Amino acid sequence: MNAAELQQALAGAFGDRIVAAERSPRRLYVMTAPAELLAVFDWLLAHLPGLRLATSTAIDLRDGVGVFHHFAINGSPLLVTVKVVAAKPAPVVPSLTPRIPAANWIEREMHDLVGVDFAGHPDPRRLVKAAAFPDVFPLRRDFDPEAFKESIGERLEY
Amino acid sequence: MNDSSTELPSAATRRPATDEGTHTGAAAAASIEPKATDPVGRSVVQIGPFHPLLEEPVGFALTVEGERVVAIDARMDYIHKGIERLAQQRTYDMIPILLERICGICSVTHSVCFCNAVEDLLGVEVPPRARYIRTIIGELERVHSHLLWVGLAGHFIGYNTVFMWAWKYREPVCDVFEMLTGHRQNSALPMVGGVRRDIQAQHLPAARKVLDEVDEKVQMLTAAVLDDPVLAARLKGVGVLTPQQVVDYGVVGPTARASGVATDVRRDDPYAAYAELDWKVITAPEGDVFAKAVVRLLELRESISILRQAFDRLPAGELNLGLLHVPRGEGLGRYEAPRGEDVHYVRSNGTNMPERLKVRAPSFTNIASFQASCLGASIADVTITLAACDPCYSCTERTAVVVDGGGRIVGTFRDLLQQSRARTQALAREFGRRPDLDLPELP
Numbered sequence: 001m002n003a004a005e006l007q008q009a010l011a012g013a014f015g016d017r018i019v020a021a022e023r024s025p026r027r028l029y030v031m032t033a034p035a036e037l038l039a040v041f042d043w044l045l046a047h048l049p050g051l052r053l054a055t056s057t058a059i060d061l062r063d064g065v066g067v068f069h070h071f072a073i074n075g076s077p078l079l080v081t082v083k084v085v086a087a088k089p090a091p092v093v094p095s096l097t098p099r100i101p102a103a104n105w106i107e108r109e110m111h112d113l114v115g116v117d118f119a120g121h122p123d124p125r126r127l128v129k130a131a132a133f134p135d136v137f138p139l140r141r142d143f144d145p146e147a148f149k150e151s152i153g154e155r156l157e158y
Numbered sequence: 159m160n161d162s163s164t165e166l167p168s169a170a171t172r173r174p175a176t177d178e179g180t181h182t183g184a185a186a187a188a189s190i191e192p193k194a195t196d197p198v199g200r201s202v203v204q205i206g207p208f209h210p211l212l213e214e215p216v217g218f219a220l221t222v223e224g225e226r227v228v229a230i231d232a233r234m235d236y237i238h239k240g241i242e243r244l245a246q247q248r249t250y251d252m253i254p255i256l257l258e259r260i261c262g263i264c265s266v267t268h269s270v271c272f273c274n275a276v277e278d279l280l281g282v283e284v285p286p287r288a289r290y291i292r293t294i295i296g297e298l299e300r301v302h303s304h305l306l307w308v309g310l311a312g313h314f315i316g317y318n319t320v321f322m323w324a325w326k327y328r329e330p331v332c333d334v335f336e337m338l339t340g341h342r343q344n345s346a347l348p349m350v351g352g353v354r355r356d357i358q359a360q361h362l363p364a365a366r367k368v369l370d371e372v373d374e375k376v377q378m379l380t381a382a383v384l385d386d387p388v389l390a391a392r393l394k395g396v397g398v399l400t401p402q403q404v405v406d407y408g409v410v411g412p413t414a415r416a417s418g419v420a421t422d423v424r425r426d427d428p429y430a431a432y433a434e435l436d437w438k439v440i441t442a443p444e445g446d447v448f449a450k451a452v453v454r455l456l457e458l459r460e461s462i463s464i465l466r467q468a469f470d471r472l473p474a475g476e477l478n479l480g481l482l483h484v485p486r487g488e489g490l491g492r493y494e495a496p497r498g499e500d501v502h503y504v505r506s507n508g509t510n511m512p513e514r515l516k517v518r519a520p521s522f523t524n525i526a527s528f529q530a531s532c533l534g535a536s537i538a539d540v541t542i543t544l545a546a547c548d549p550c551y552s553c554t555e556r557t558a559v560v561v562d563g564g565g566r567i568v569g570t571f572r573d574l575l576q577q578s579r580a581r582t583q584a585l586a587r588e589f590g591r592r593p594d595l596d597l598p599e600l601p
Binding site: 027 | 234236243278281406414420489490492499501505513514522
């Protein structure tokens, strides 16, 4: 299945609840609301054999925080990106971890760096941020490295 | 080494426990300490985190009942290099050189993967000569990386002859890399739209000669590994990943192919010159450590064959497209690293620096699959099971501490390594063999 065919199938299943954009035969980007994320994921899992979560990107989009899940299909050139945008100041997105273990670490990483909460994550501990690191998110736009260095003093106490 | 519990403070006093279940890193530390409520007979074995050989520290906590592993937890918050944020403050021309420094082995991987992502954003095809040069440096990297793994795997199970031989033949491959690019690891060749410099035709005959020699030794090593009954007994059925677990955990690369899942970006989503060359995706159905070793050894020969074809067909022509501007947009790049699929996501806002760069290296998903492959394993098999996905792993050698149910330190990772080697030697005695791989005499 190439990107155009998948775009058509998704439009048939979800109507105006998603906005799908095909950039090339190998790449499809699907925009949806956080509340629809699990339904879209379940549909993809049921219709695309060999679907796996390649990775996810969290990005500060000024008025919200985007979570882009990049799905790959073993044996296929197609990458499907499902995008949701959660509102600031406390962005919450449903967790995929109960459905697919591959989401576990990447969701923890996205929480550490950009500060998205994943509702329903079974193990929401820090992954890449050290224990002594204060509760700030280094990939947010309002993160100021100089002010941060000043706030923690000479060094972090590990 | 740590046989006396009085010399070292107990694990419980070294690291204070804090409240669990919150987003605090201290909870990660707390969860791996023995608790009064733990069932009797359960111990926690700490593997990692630091070793001078390795650039990336990672800690594993194995909960064991007797010899059997019942739970595994990973801790990887020791170092965060902040490469993604650094990249967002550099121009598209500078980023490939920064990304080469993500990993000491996969330097071509990350820089070409980033170029693939930006070229996907732009919708351009790079010139043929640049595609072949990317293929050549990528496959040289795969050859030296797989040889490195074969050596480490031998070391972990006590086959130090394999370690010495594999690393001996890795050296001339790194020398070829230096001859062609100017550096043993960080070539600084890839750039968005092509490659920065050319490789010289006068160096190709010497490179071919090294390939011929390495090919011969790899064949010998493969035959020796396949024929060795001790290795088969030691590694077959150990650390098995089922095809379903491979998909669930998103496992990629040789680790997935050894479970019969034929995923390879070079074939699935071709980049560089792979679509024009003749090669096979190597798979094995068993999913155990032996299959992972066999897949890597056979891939070495495929890589050498790809290199020979690329040398033969290296076309003349432009080196890069001379791109000056990246418009608004987003792109996804993939690359088959020695350890599996690498993914980069690039989002451009029309300036000369990306708005966001996301890097996912293959070990990120492969290491997470230890949750599946280590459960139920015997403690002597854990070392090689963890090493089997080639997770940049030698860091684990030094500072592991075995803690019994009362928080007393009873052993170190050295003991674990000894257990692993003792199992191999016991098997060797059973088969009436020498305690190392039988390799023919050196010429």
